[in-house]
Amino acid sequence: MSKIAPDLSNLPSPKLEKHSRRPSLIWLMPFLALAISAGVVWNNYASKGPLITITFKSASGIVAGTTEVRIRDLRVGVVEAVGFSEGMEAVEAQIRLDKNIARYVDTDAEFWIVEPKVTARGVSGIGTLLSGVYIAANWDGKDGIRADRFVALDVPPLASFGEEGTRIVLKARAGGQLAAGAPVLTSGIEVGRIGQPKLSNSGTTVTMDAFILKPYDARLTTNTRFWDASGLSFNLGAQGIALKVDSLAALLEGGVTFGTPVTGGGPVADGHVFDVFASQSVARTKAFEADASPDISASILLDTDVNGLGLDTIVRFRGVKVGGVGDLVGIENGAEGPVKLRVDLRLSSKRLGLPGGLSADKVRALFDSRVANGLRVRVSAEGLFGQTVVLELVNLPSQAKAEITLDPDGRIMLPTAPAAVPDADTGVNGLVTRISNLPIEELMTAATQALNNVSKLTGTAESVLTADGVDRIPQTIDQTLQEVRALVTAIRDGGAIENLNATLRSADSALKSVDSAASSLPALAERLNAAADGLQSVVSGYDSDSRFYTDIRGVLRDISSTAESFRSLARSIERKPNSLLLGR
């Protein structure tokens, strides 16, 4: 044992401080720490809003802790947990809302999932490509009944709470091309949008909500008509070709346009139901006819069968359509008498210039005086080649006196006049001169121009399209033109012959040629329409920015100019031969 210190005996002993039992101030530190921790916890807890539960059909990209809830793209909450509802029927997301907005979340709050969407009108939700989906929310700024369980919408609501406007219901025929979000246009500008179309129970109609934005909803009246503006309408008829292209967006995803062709409608409240017509012309016709609904019934008896008379036959008075055929009934006239045809007419008092709401007696009295003055009903024909049968109310004072009778059922029977269907010998005299007046040169020029345009169109179209229907169009047009040419030649031949019989024969063959040409017109129109349909489906598969689109536009321009040529050709054909061949 070696001691390190040599001598310790005489060392002073150190002052041994007594350990102070008094708690030191240092003990404040744990309390400070406690205060800090408590502050942190409280801060975190206090800033937490309420937890709400939203039920979705599928999670579609919702991630716990990441997926946000946004209002107008501002984050107001975050998904804390995602799980199944009881029975695994749906997906439930627990969402922690921000505290400051929580008090507005009441029963009218709406939630839906926003995913990236590329439509013809632009790309929406592009941010979600990178960040994943988010849940969009919508509620008003008013306190209401608080709720903490919601069911998410399948599709975004039509209007957010900030938007003012009118909600209407559109009813369209099934099979339209309207999609949710499609635009509602008027005068070419977008003024609203369409909600999710729903098929009616019967399956014949489709209803959808639509929302018209504030300043434009004032243009809606009860007389407003909606029609399908699904982009491209292509119509080739006796009047020529009607090609109409609405906005590109409408071309791709459909859309409806509205207009108010008839004034005097009342204001429209939310939920008003409008029909969507197939086209603008149909909508307008329907609008004009709506105020001329047939309210007078009268009948006629016809001795003979009239070819072409049917339920769609219209009744004209001084050229104006005043009604239609309501029914056709064959009547046994005695034992050996010939079968007569009773035609029930449904006439519009408004169109006839009569006051509305007349009783049958009043109507009879009114007709009585007119019939005495020579009013008769006769079968007539109209149209390009006189093939359409119409019923005419005509004043023929030279006719033998007749009066209104009542049949056993109390129907008003109007007297008839002999049919005025043009036949071969009417106007034969004038035929020769009229044929010589035929603007053949003009026709030929128009035809050639049309042909040129067609081949130009083929050149452009072939570089872009390979659709069968499109390929066939120029051939069909060619064929038609050849027929037209044959017709023209035939007509010219007819004009060169002096012999009346020969003229008649020629006229006959000319008529036949024209007839065959005319009969191929609807088929051609069908094909062009089919081609246009095909074109539309091809177009919808492409990006609106691609070169293809520019090409398509060129094609459409060419189609338009072709259509223009066709129209002038058709006008020439229509104007002259019509008067020439029918004598009126």
Place this chain on the structure above:
Amino acid sequence: MDISGHQHDLITARDAGMVACTSCGLVASPDVESCPRCHARMQSRKDGSIQRVLAWLLAGLILYVPANIYPMLRTTQMFKEQDSTIVGGVITLIHHHAYAIGAIIFIASVLIPVGKFIVIAYLALLLSRPHTKDPHRLHILHAAVEFIGRWSMIDVFVVAILVALVQFDVLASIKPGLAAACFALSVVFTMLSAQAFDPRLIWDVTDKGTPK
């Protein structure tokens, strides 16, 4: 053991009726107030050392709780926000097969602080009353705690560097979470706790003559 065999022969300054300077090591007579050489305050044993140790320790321990519960980092990446706690961050790193970094963070942020709490608490409670433990071992324990404690700050530095470096607005940005401040305070408090500890207490083995 060799050392333990000599333990009875150890004479502390106090045993010798002297006072040692903690700053320069000079042994002086007990009646001096300050060190004759370096003028540091001279105390045979620090006043209320154990109390102070325990107080700082408790403060550090309390703050260590929110440091682990709340997010350390708030990462915003392409409209996506992600909070990560200390343990959560370690798990994420391991999921991304960054085992080494995960281990470093885990050791620096979890093992070391927890170990430090335990060791300091053990030393403080042990030395607050007479003990018969081997002072040499206790001394090594104390030295280790003092040395290793500062490495807990690694996590705080990681946060500080990341926050400073990763600021690309929308693309990616990192913000410190609530836990970062708590953790830093916790580390500071435990360091203060270790510092408040007077290692000379270790050598005050009461029952000097008592054999092991």
